[in-house]
Amino acid sequence: MYNFSVRYHDGRLSIAHDATLTLMPDHWLIHYRDPSGELTSVRWAIPGIVTDENFSNLFIFRYGEFPQQTVECKEDNLPETLKKRYPEKVFFRRRITDIFKLNNTTIVGVALAVLMLMGLGYWFGLPWLAGAAASRFPVSTEVQMGDTMYENMIRAYDVDEGLTAVTNDFAKTIDFKTHYPIRITVVKDKEANAFALPGGRIVVFDGILRKMHTKEELAALLAHEVSHVHYRHSLRNIFRSLGGYLFLSLLLNDINGVVTVLADNSNMLANLTYSRELETEADQKAMVIFKADGLNLKGFVDLFTVLKSAHDDVESLKLLSTHPLTADRLRAAEEMVKRQGKVREDVVLEKKWEAIEDELK
Known part of the structure; x- marks a missing residue:
């Protein structure tokens, strides 16, 4: 049978x-x-x-x-x-189960060895496993997950519908060179902050928009955030931060369990920190976008300078805590500006930036 x-x-x-x-x-x-x-x-x-x-x-x-x-x-x-x-x-x-046929001393030794291996796996293997799992995650599932997380966390913010509309219109003018659907939401908050969710959702605080003076600064910010999305930095960071819970869900092949864990912890996204390696990778990808679109790389230098010059305003340093701004990153941007060739004046993008400025008044 x-x-x-x-x-x-x-x-x-x-x-x-x-x-x-x-x-x-x-x-x-x-x-x-x-x-x-x-x-x-x-x-x-x-x-x-x-x-x-x-x-x-x-x-x-x-x-x-x-x-x-x-x-x-x-x-x-x-x-x-x-x-x-x-x-x-x-x-x-x-x-x-044959292990239980061993003598007590052997069992204790095996148990201690297993505990040591579990500890090593948690501290050293889990970050690698989280990154590997994130890299193999289906894009469609990641987009769905990001949307679920967005719906859970956006309730805590006051969305500026006018700024959201003109900022998305601004972003559509730029070729970010990614297959993810980029959707931007601007919220009313004086903190100079922005962060990316898995799957293409980007949240921008109007506090950082009010500190900008040029279209290139906003383009630099958005290109940087899109790069975090494109390279799945947000997903990898979240997997590492919630490694224990996610490890169990992945072990059980429970994709819905992964989505649930992430949705329940959506509000932590504004406070996740990226490593210097991930920030550098996002900077490099963003600058490639700029060069391909003929935009002036000085926008990165201006954005970094604005953030650094706001050292006397504690709230404005929020972005620096989630995106550590090192001297090396600023110097790298300055060097890229020196090596950049001809840039073009994007009249369409300038008009869309003026529309954002009008909304900010």
């Missing part, structure tokens, strides 16, 4: 489906009804099936790339059936 009752997870939704597993000669067939009630079949090729080791009598199998599909089965005769059906495939090696 090659049919077994199982629980099937498709890797995209957090819900599980009651399903029937049929062991075919060279593949597995999983039959279940989707949420609409339609009968659905999934095929797993034998070489791609991976077995999870665990402490219980629940047999768990995974298949495919991240986020993986999962099958769970409680039928005791499954291991023996698999052995007879696929003699060339090793599904089960030595069970992890």
Whole structure:
């Protein structure tokens, strides 16, 4: 008999489906009804099936790339059936529960070693894992996640609809060279701040707009934030900050769990700090955008100078805490200005900047 009752997870939704597993000669067939009630079949090729080791009598199998599909089965005769059906495939090696047959001293030693490895993994492996998971995240899911986070956190702000409209109009004139849908929201807040969410949402405080004097300064700010989006810096930073919670969700292939954790912590986005490496990468990408569009790189120098010169205003330093402004970054911008060739006067962009200035009055 090659049919077994199982629980099937498709890797995209957090819900599980009651399903029937049929062991075919060279593949597995999983039959279940989707949420609409339609009968659905999934095929797993034998070489791609991976077995999870665990402490219980629940047999768990995974298949495919991240986020993986999962099958769970409680039928005791499954291991023996698999052995007879696929003699060339090793599904089960030595069970992890065999460790309890060791003597007490060995068990204590193994436990201490496991704890040490877990500690090392948390402090050193988790940041790497978070970055790797972020880089493999589907763009469509990232955009959806960013929208969910945006809806959760924007309630805490007073959106300036007029400034939002003209700033988005301004941004459409610039080719940011990214496949993400860039959507900007301007909020009423005297802090000189701006931050990017995963998937293309950018929040700009009107406090920083009021400190600007040229279109190039705003273009530099937006190009920098778009670069954080393009290179998934926001997503990677959040994954690292919430590593423990996200690690568990990723381990369980629970994408909805990841979205929920991030949505519940949306308000922390305004206070996340980027490393110098990520800031430099965003600066470089933003300057490439400027050169391609023929914009004057002096906009970066002016933006950095405005922020640094506001040292006597504590609130205005908010952007410096979330985007550490080092002397090296300012010097790099100045050097890029010296090497820049001909720049063009963008009349259309200037008019759109004037519209922003009118809204600020």
